Amino acid sequence: MNGSDSTSTVPSSGAPRRSDATRGAILAAARERFATDGYERATIRAIAKDANIDPSMVMRYYRNKEGLFAAAVAIDLRLPDVSGADRRQDAGRILVEHFLDMWENNEVLTALLRVGVTNQAGAERMQGILRDQLLPVARQVCPDPEQVPARAALMTSQLLGLALTRYVLRMPPAVGLARAEIVAWLAPTIQRYLTAPSP
Amino acid sequence: MNGSDSTSTVPSSGAPRRSDATRGAILAAARERFATDGYERATIRAIAKDANIDPSMVMRYYRNKEGLFAAAVAIDLRLPDVSGADRRQDAGRILVEHFLDMWENNEVLTALLRVGVTNQAGAERMQGILRDQLLPVARQVCPDPEQVPARAALMTSQLLGLALTRYVLRMPPAVGLARAEIVAWLAPTIQRYLTAPSP
DNA sequence: AAAGAATGTCAACAGTCGTTGGCAAACAAC
DNA sequence: GTTGTTTGCCAACGACTGTTGACATTCTTT
Numbered sequence: 001m002n003g004s005d006s007t008s009t010v011p012s013s014g015a016p017r018r019s020d021a022t023r024g025a026i027l028a029a030a031r032e033r034f035a036t037d038g039y040e041r042a043t044i045r046a047i048a049k050d051a052n053i054d055p056s057m058v059m060r061y062y063r064n065k066e067g068l069f070a071a072a073v074a075i076d077l078r079l080p081d082v083s084g085a086d087r088r089q090d091a092g093r094i095l096v097e098h099f100l101d102m103w104e105n106n107e108v109l110t111a112l113l114r115v116g117v118t119n120q121a122g123a124e125r126m127q128g129i130l131r132d133q134l135l136p137v138a139r140q141v142c143p144d145p146e147q148v149p150a151r152a153a154l155m156t157s158q159l160l161g162l163a164l165t166r167y168v169l170r171m172p173p174a175v176g177l178a179r180a181e182i183v184a185w186l187a188p189t190i191q192r193y194l195t196a197p198s199p
Numbered sequence: 200m201n202g203s204d205s206t207s208t209v210p211s212s213g214a215p216r217r218s219d220a221t222r223g224a225i226l227a228a229a230r231e232r233f234a235t236d237g238y239e240r241a242t243i244r245a246i247a248k249d250a251n252i253d254p255s256m257v258m259r260y261y262r263n264k265e266g267l268f269a270a271a272v273a274i275d276l277r278l279p280d281v282s283g284a285d286r287r288q289d290a291g292r293i294l295v296e297h298f299l300d301m302w303e304n305n306e307v308l309t310a311l312l313r314v315g316v317t318n319q320a321g322a323e324r325m326q327g328i329l330r331d332q333l334l335p336v337a338r339q340v341c342p343d344p345e346q347v348p349a350r351a352a353l354m355t356s357q358l359l360g361l362a363l364t365r366y367v368l369r370m371p372p373a374v375g376l377a378r379a380e381i382v383a384w385l386a387p388t389i390q391r392y393l394t395a396p397s398p
Numbered sequence: 399a400a401a402g403a404a405t406g407t408c409a410a411c412a413g414t415c416g417t418t419g420g421c422a423a424a425c426a427a428c
Numbered sequence: 429g430t431t432g433t434t435t436g437c438c439a440a441c442g443a444c445t446g447t448t449g450a451c452a453t454t455c456t457t458t
Contacts, residue, residue, distance in 0.1 A: 037317070038237075038239070038316070038317030039317075040239035040240060040317070041239060041317065114316055116368055117237065117313055117316040117317070117363075117367055117368070118236070118237030118238075118240065118313055118317055123368050123369070126368055126370070127368070127370050127371065130370050130372070131371075135372075149371075149375065150372060150375070150376055150380065153364065153375070154376075154384055154385075156370065156372075156373070157357065157360040157361040157363070157364045157365070157373060158356065158357050158360050158388075160363055160364060161355075161356040161357050161359050161360015161361065161363060162360065164316075164359055164360060164363055165352065165355055165356045165359060166356070168316055169315055169316070169322050169326065171325070171326050171329050171352065171355065172330075172348075173329065173334075173348035173349060173355075174352040174355070174356060176348065176349070176352070177349055177352060177353075181349065184398040185353055188391075188398070189357075189388050189391075192387075192388075193384065198383075199383040199384060199387070
């Protein structure tokens with residue numbers, strides 16, 4: 001039920017501490033609360049209660065609420081490589097399918113979008129993801145380097161728009177779309193944004 | 200600077216009251232605060248201060264915060280008619296241009312999106328707009344009535360996604376897009392979502 | 399077994415929030 | 429001029445927020 005897949009609970013360096021379980025419980029609870037409630041309504045008290053610990057532990061391990069948020073939404077999109085000549089013409093479909101997998105198995109993305117819309121730190125985090133992870137993908141398949149930012153922005157607008165209407169606003173017609181339907185409609189759009197000659 | 204265009208400050212029925220100026224000031228301040236801060240951080244005290252009145256006046260005129268929000272974000276997208284045979288094949292371009300005009304001249308839309316992401320009432324309001332205003336447009340141009348909800352959802356995902364990245368998250372590459380560029384890229388997408396045979 | 403660090407609980411702080419009721423001034427009707 | 433209504437300000441309420449420091453407990457090391 002929780003997203004213990006992409007963001008490991010245990011830090012990669014240093015000896016494992018006895019409090020790692022608590023740290024992990026806090027992060028998991030924080031991700032869930034941020035994803036469903038947004039930044040302001042995800043209170044430290046509620047997160048602590050979900051994690052079955054005292055609110056003051058959150059402060060001890062993550063300094064303050066901003067620190068907790070920063071730790072909770074660290075994410076790597078693990079975007080697939082689409083630089084091969086054969087995969088380049090399939091980039092649209094590959095990317096759309098990868099995004100659907102990501103959104104459906106990782107509540108960090110929902111938390112990030114919900115918070116990014118009303119919180120400056122969240123918005124900057126999203127800008128960073130676009131800059132560090134999506135731009136490079138566009139660079140792999142787009143011919144003219146000068147057009148890379150524009151094409152990446154277009155791709156992002158379509159992918160985030162689908163996530164917004166389907167996973168955040170939960171608009172009934174968007175929720176009702178079948179996965180195959182989404183791929184069939186969106187893949188050509190993304191492919192065109194990335195590789196078609198500018199109109 | 201404010202959006203006194205689409206949503207009239209003075210109610211359409213009843214004798215004009217002496218307090219209409221105050222009511223209007225409250226609504227204008229509320230729209231601006233909701234648009235920039237979201238629901239939770241747009242406090243009644245801050246809105247009242249912007250409107251140069253006492254916080255209790257807000258409660259007198261709009262019952263509570265929910266009532267104020269409902270009054271502040273009433274909006275009519277005034278979507279153009281695209282049912283004519285000649286306009287039907289231009290629907291994509293017409294709709295994209297109309298949406299850009301709307302977003303750039305009306306802060307109600309920003310308020311609605313910012314609030315809809317973290318607030319249930321806001322999300323339902325957005326669902327209502329899709330149902331009452333966007334679905335009919337799709338119905339005008341889409342051949343098969345059974346496919347109307349899916350096509351409207353696809354159109355909405357692309358249009359809201361652009362608004363999200365450009366006007367709310369303000370991602371630099373999305374902000375950097377020229378208006379003509381957006382129209383040239385998005386119009387074919389919308390046109391395809393509405394009229395192309397299902398893939 | 400003793401000492402020290404790590405982990406956790408408890409109670410409280412200062413501030414902000416939405417909301418309420420009482421009271422003064424400005425206006426309208428007679 | 430008196431009455432009643434509208435419009436506004438002021439002070440306060442209870443609840444909730446992020447955050448802090450003191451104290452108890454458990455583990456680790458010697």
